[in-house]
Amino acid sequence: MQEDIFIVGTGQTPFGEHWDKSLKDLMEEAVTSAILNSDLTALDIDFIVVSNMLGERTNDQAHLGAMASALLPHRPPALRTEAACASGSVAVHTAISLLESGRAENILVIGVEKMTDVSSEEISLSLMGAADAEKDIPTGLTFPGIFGLIANRYMHEYGLTREKLNKVSAKHHENAAKNPNAQFRNAIPEEKISQSPSIADPLCLLDCSPISDGASAIILSSTNESQIRIKASQVSTDTLSIAERPSITSFPATRDAMDRALDEAEITRDDIAHLETHDCFSIAAVINLEDLGFAAPGRGIRLYESDSKLTVNASGGLKACGHPVGATGIKQIVDLIKQLKSSNEKYALAHNFGGAGATCCIHILERAS
């Protein structure tokens, strides 16, 4: 806001099932790759922000700021941020504020999650911490259940068919096949999506992002320049429980964050060439495209029906690249930078949300031409 913030290094682990690696191992791998990708040394880092949602439950480990700090020889100051599945992007938002405040010059932002060490029942309940524990858990809802309700309602309101919805995950899998860090690098024919086991009708297994381990890292700087600059960083919130919303087929936090991000960047949405959006479930991608203003209400699926100037989840998205919760918002930025550098386009947008759109955080990146 007050000065230019550049992204001077990026790194990540492959996303997947890392039985042989600890939370710390994953962080270290992402951190090392981000530092090597930059022109800085570890000693240039003067603050660390860690994003993680579930470590206390899945790994008996809180206090990940201090753990990350000890990975560097000089142990810079550190803290952790959390906003459920939006933890990664709010960590970036926090780091940007710290840089803009002048309290730091080179901040390492690390996202990490290790989800495969516990049972799927425990992961399912842990993830419900992103919703309202008092209102939603007693009803028996899980996140697939919440998005199943949303998909049902969306189909009722707009006439989206199950067959058309298949296009979302099929496209994300096709994209992930080209991403060496993706958890699932296999193309899947459209019809196989709805033939996969039913999880929360109408959603099937292949509509759902997976349980993943992984870490991602970026280095932000106010003093070292690079080709990639942060043009906007905006957070918006909504109620935790969908039971308190007037509609469940649109997420107002996305709309609000998008309006403010475009204002901050002083561009229009037509300027955006690459989008990574939060497809925790296939139906979410459709709704997000509408809330972000890339499609009219009920028309989000059209961006999956024909080629568009805008690329959507070229990384494979959460569905096929994987969704280690705390790492996702940062990995979106890592991938968008690759896309901007490869296409020579100017603007990219990362859209990350937590819960059923209860926290939404958007970043707009600009490539210097």
Place this chain on the structure above:
Amino acid sequence: MQEDIFIVGTGQTPFGEHWDKSLKDLMEEAVTSAILNSDLTALDIDFIVVSNMLGERTNDQAHLGAMASALLPHRPPALRTEAACASGSVAVHTAISLLESGRAENILVIGVEKMTDVSSEEISLSLMGAADAEKDIPTGLTFPGIFGLIANRYMHEYGLTREKLNKVSAKHHENAAKNPNAQFRNAIPEEKISQSPSIADPLCLLDCSPISDGASAIILSSTNESQIRIKASQVSTDTLSIAERPSITSFPATRDAMDRALDEAEITRDDIAHLETHDCFSIAAVINLEDLGFAAPGRGIRLYESDSKLTVNASGGLKACGHPVGATGIKQIVDLIKQLKSSNEKYALAHNFGGAGATCCIHILERAS
């Protein structure tokens, strides 16, 4: 750092066992009291930072930023920070950066913890998330165990006696008797401290801060002035495990944060009239006074042996006021403001740490004369 930050409102719940209140109830009570204590309305708040360590485990609830945001009619942007028992002070540090960045003008910082809903075994393991889960948990260590080792070593190095150590908790209980929000408002004779049940030799029950429920809140502003200004905010880190430290009778993160805080405030430690320090265990208070430079190594107990110009934990500290983890760092600031206004002194210092001094965050407050 770049502009003046004022504390324009403070509030808290009493600390204690709140069987009849939820995490949200506690937040709401602290938020309401902070807003009523200020000249602002809820609608003036343009960002919220929530501090909480254990909600995912003890209350099945993550994503507390969005939950707090929904307490206000306009749902401002929000996020949560965590650094174990230093979560509260790093939330304040984060809020200060957001204000200094110009991204917000009036930030509500809320600390909350509800620890009494689960068994003491579960709380004990949850709190070990503040240490190194890989190195410390397998050894069977708990936090009383860690500080028992520290107390033993300190007694060996400096000859502190068990009887002298009794003075710490006795003084904190005496102070808490005057604090209407304290969990334990009873004075306890010195000799009763070491007669209480042994927890981790040489530490007894009355050397340990309790399991507490509670919430605290402050409103920070860059645009609304008040009598109380933030003069310094500094974070420092160390290894999570004490097994990796050259000494366990001093916490270097406190020394580093203190040096930087005094530099930022441009004052000396002799200017400080009131101190709230992190006495999670009695021995910690003794060591903290040395690390903060108010006593030479081995002499920290002297501040409990005679009256001193500096007041130490006049609130009752963690021991007697209570220690709802995420609320503590913010409550220290709430109490220091009361102390400054009552004494007409100029400077006060809040010293909050996480784990065994793995994250230390210090704030210096200035009262306008």
